[in-house]
Amino acid sequence: MAEANSSLFILHSSLPMATWIWYPGDFEVWLGNIFNNRRTERGAMFPPFWKQDSHWVTVEFSKAFSLEHDETVTIACEGQFNLALDGKLQFGQPKTFLVPKGEHKLNLKVWNQATPPALFIDGKTIKTDSTWLATYEDKLWIDENGVAHGSGIYVPAASWHFNSPDTPPSAYRLNRQEARPLRRDSIAINGTLFDFGRETFGYLKVKGLQGTVRIYYGESREEALDKEHCETLDVLTVPALPAVATESRPTVGVATADSAGSLAPASPVAAVPSSKAFRFVYMECDPGATYDDVLMDYEYAPFDESRSGSFRCNDDELNRIWQVSAYTMDLTTREFFMDGIKRDRWTWSGDAIQSYLMNYYLHFDTECVKRTIRQLRGKDPVTAHVNTIMDYTFYWFKSIADYYEYTGDKDFVREMWPRMVTLMDYVLSRTNSEGMAEGQPDDWIFVDWVDFPMHKRGTLCFEQILFCKALETMAACAEIVAAPAAGRDRIATHRTNYAALAATLRRKIKATFWNPEQHAYLHAIEDGVMNAQITKFPNMFAILYGLSDEKEQQDIMQRVMLNPDIPPITTPYMRFYELETLCMMGHQTQVLREMRDYWGGMLHEGATTFWEKYNPEETGTQHLAMYGRPYGKSLCHAWGASPLYLLGKYFLGVRPTAPGYEEYIVEPHLGDLEWMQGDVPTPFGLIHVEMDRHQIKIRATGGRGTLIFGNRQVNIEAGRETILQI
DSSP states (O other): OOOOSSSTTOOOOSSOOOOOEEOTTHHHHHHHHHHHTOOEETTEEOOOSSOOOOOOSEEEEEEEEEESSOEEEEEEEESEEEEEETTEEOSSOOSEEEEOSEEEEEEEEEEOSSSOOEEEEEOSSOBOSTTSEEESOOOOEEOTTSOEEOOOOOEEOBOOSOOSTTSOGGGOOOEEEEEOOSEEEEEETTEEEEEEEEEEEEEEEEETOBEEEEEEEESSHHHHHOTTTOSOEEEEEEOOOOOOOBTTBOSSEEOOHHHHHTOOTTOOEEEOSSOEEEEEEEEEEOTTOEESEEEEEEEEOOOOGGGSOEEEESOHHHHHHHHHHHHHHHHHBSSSBOSBTTTTOSOOHHHHHHHHHHHHTTTOOHHHHHHHHHHHHOOSSOOSOGGGBHHHHHHHHHHHHHHHHHHOOHHHHHHHHHHHHHHHHHHHTTBOTTSOBOOOTTOBOOSOOOSSOOOOOSEEHHHHHHHHHHHHHHHHHHHHHHTTOTTHHHHHHHHHHHHHHHHHHHHHHHHHHEETTTTEEOOEEETTEEEOOOOHHHHHHHHHTTOSOHHHHHHHIIIIITOTTSOOOOSHHHHHHHHHHHHHTTOHHHHHHHHHHHHHHHHHTTOSSOOSOOOTTOOGGGGGOBTTBTTOSOSSBGGGGTHHHHHHHHTSOEEEEEGGGTEEEEOOOOTTOSEEEEEEEETTEEEEEEEESSEEEEEOSSSEEEEEETTEEEEEOTTSOEEEEO
């Protein structure tokens, strides 16, 4: 793949560089609207269920300068603009402008209804970057003497890596690479099935098309051949030219492989207008239609393999599980982290928080994390939960804490803080008389897809645990943003209030839902009556989020997590948390067995990417069905890639203990493996871990690390190999 487009690994020149700037969050809101509206259902557009915001259409950018010499700058803009020097409006929309020496201030207002207003200025010393300020309302007023006064709220402008006037933000595209099917089979006189070998994503292309072809996509062979029920399809038409029989173009039917191979280079290519997910493509020609060849443009987010995570061990099946997990993540890492590439193609907060964590152990693409967090939050006012799902709002808060833990990026926490506050205000406005989060008629309470009866009504213990963690996140983030911020006292008050609310809620959760006789958290209160159902969901999160002491954790493990009478979890989504809980409690060997059974089970069913859901009790085409549709299940779903996170954090054993890996530990566990080795990406570079039954080797390039094995601890010295004999 190409060099990474977005991680903290990017090396910046020591010389200042001009870059495109815009109002923070607007690029993500605009791009997210395009992204989330690409979903189709059998040719019909399918917009998301939630409110979609828009970018601010007028933005002012400003900065003060002190120049020793006159300086001419070049100006590029996405939109129409005006320019003021020291408050005096200049003529027109100049492409170049002379700024005289001395103390000056530039103000540019940019208007753009179609794409986010963006600005690029380049001179010897005057260059647009994140030191410029931006506002969407400058709140100017003019007194009786014609003097303008302003009191707008200004924030640092946003930027990324659009460092040329010819590459504005609106031109952002993922990379593409041409690929060919591995196999083609004639199904009927006018129909051919193409197999690309594994799940893929991109734009189908038809060479030399004349007439109309009908295209049916499938993640499985069965789906592609089921014209009435496949989830996605296209109709592609190119007006026919006068029929001329040539060696490279049959006048009837579909070109053979031989004839396709002899195509003239000038053969025209017709491409479908939107990207699709598929492994199989079935194409039928209308009468008289012909084409020469079929291929695709594989679309992907670039990354640098030399700076990416890796894992290998003596178990070939586990190696395959890691590789397929990585490919699943690659396919679902796009402009944002999406859920599944075939059906929804949306950003979902519950899916995304897992993608972020898996990404920290695969490519460490921090920019995609920030883009997705911003896009999910959108703009004020808050009128609904994130994705309309209450638990997904709580995950959104925690995702910011996770991001800070892995990156140490305080600036992003400061940027998001105002939107964290207003979202939490919304949450608090909807709590019940006990201060607990309870679903309202317009809320979606998700938890998980389950194969057993489980009501989601009333006050769920699971939701309270997530709510408590969100409040604790708010208190922690307030501490991060308070130190250098204006309004420090107000933020400190926020921190105190959130911490108090979290502490109170923590006590109420324990008093309300913990059953000492059953040694478990009960499910919910409905209409004032306790629903005593026991599920894994609140119990494992009580361990993950530290709501239970050590004795209670052991009780939960025996009475719930390891109890075969408790209904099993059948989605990779909650298996992520289930297996993390087992790892935290020292059950790595069992986790490996479950990985082989669950993810290995998908591989044995022919999976080339991991699925939205897997129930080993199902057989054949039952594995393809979901939501009452025969092919409704996503066979490439981001939350299916959790082995990346589990193997990196709990087997290679690498995790930060101070923000941004300034401090970290490596606590490797072999489980039942004979040996393993791998790399974990960090802001400092890769941490390499090797372990067998005799020794552990660590190589790292930065941070202060500690190798832990049993009761032994060894300092990891950056730049040198650390070896511990077992």
